Amino acid sequence: MRAVILAGGKGTRIGCLYSEMPKPMIPVCGKPILQHQVETLTKQGITDITLIVGYKAEVIQRHFGNGAAFGARIDYIAEDEPLGTGGALTLLPREDTLALFGDLYCEVDFERLIRFHREKQAYITLFVHPNSHPRDSDIVAVDGENRVTAWYSKNESRGELRNLVSAGIYVFSGDALPAGKAVKRDLERDLILPALPEGKVYAYRSAEYVKDMGTPERLTAVERDIMGGVAAARSLCGKQRAVFLDRDGTINERRGLINSPEQVELIPGAARAIAALNNSPFLAICVTNQPVVARGMVTLPRLDAIHARLDSLLGGEGAYLDDLFFCPHHPDGGYPEEAPEYKVECGCRKPKPGLLIEAANRYNIDLSRSYMIGDSAADVAAGKAARCATVGVRTGEGLADGKYQAVPDFVCDNLTEAVEQIQQQDVNVSRVKTIGDGAIIEGETGGDKH
Secondary structure, rough: OOOEEEEEEOHHOOOOOOOOOOOHHHHEEOOHHHHHHHHHHHHOOOOOEEEEEEEOOHHHEEEEOOHHHHEEEEEEEEEOOOOOOHHHHOOOOOOEEEEOOOEEEOOOOOHEEEEEHHOOOOOEEEEEOOOOHHHHOOEEEEOOEEEEEEEOOOOOOOOOOOOOOEEEEEEOOOHOOOOOOOOOHHHHHHHHHHHHHOOOEEEEOOOOEEOOOOOHHHHHHHHHHHHHHHHHHOOOOEEEEEEOOOOOOOEEEEOOOOOHHOOOOEOOOHHHHHHHOOOOOEEEEEEOOOOOOOOOOOHHHHHHHHHHHHHHHHHHOOOOOOEEEEEEEOOOOOOOOHHHHHOOOOOOOOEEEEEEEHHHHHEOOOHOOEEEOOOHHHHHHHHHHHOOEEEOOOOOOOOOOOOOOOOOEEEEHHHHEEEHHHHHHHHHHHHHHHHHHOOOOOOOOOOOOO
């Protein structure tokens, strides 16, 4: 797999700090952002790298040379006139190509991304993720097979959508690279959008760390995340830790069986609590039973609209869920408009741990070092079955459903307090580990297990 990095940017938004430096050479924690990218690629065996350069190209070429000093084979495409984000791709060999923008700091397991692209036999694959500001971002819509069905510009009028944003990393098949003369092209408008009707553009969703450092504020945030270990901890090359969250009664107010987006209302403080997880090494993943599907109260598209409302409310307060997994099943029949195909015994309906296990498989999560937060005994039982530490909250059902014999490790008033408890528990565990091998605090329930 060849990698191409679009490194021709001038960096006008961050020019107040580095006015005479090409954007990809701006230092992040002491080394150019472009060097971080090259080292991340070569560490994973991607050593054939093409740099598309423009503004002050000689600075980049002088630093990297032929790439030998960095364990790579680097060549260059120099744009005498700017060709946009997609024009110079015409000059690449027509082979599978990993492309990324040169202002991104990323900690990504590229092997997983490339494997997804090839398994889907995709024409183009987009790396997508939720972010903390979906209302001013372009949004990607996908179907149940992760095929991209629509692209909504941040500049157009649009309703509430799922929080899914293109991160600036792509995999192109050889046939997807533009042919002919190298003319100015926009990668998204001229290459990706025209390919959508063919049904061969896919979205690879990941919770890994990918952020641009194109403004002084973002540069500061990226450096903070690198130094704090948050960025490296998010790479799927290593085991992840997650906080699993129930939906109704934990994140949003419990309103019976919710069958309309208008019924979704966040519990006060829930968005701030999830935002705190977003800025920690933990993934924030919702796992929810949705028997309304089996009972015929909502269709899957309607349920998606409900979750779009949830995404929108969280995004409005700067928070996001890394992913959401739901169970549409219910074993009991007898409802007038039920959907028979969902009236089955399954392994994903809480108190069974199937949703947590599915998330663990997708995101390489160490369940024994993760947490489950919920307002019902079913949530607690599912967490324990998955070997997670468990936190019960007094919102929603307030653990009063009494359906299962399951006692949480901690009980908190709400999600805010639960996240604070987890973060404090994590600090305590880290402190114990610094004392020395075998150190134990009496009553500590975290330790190596949690």
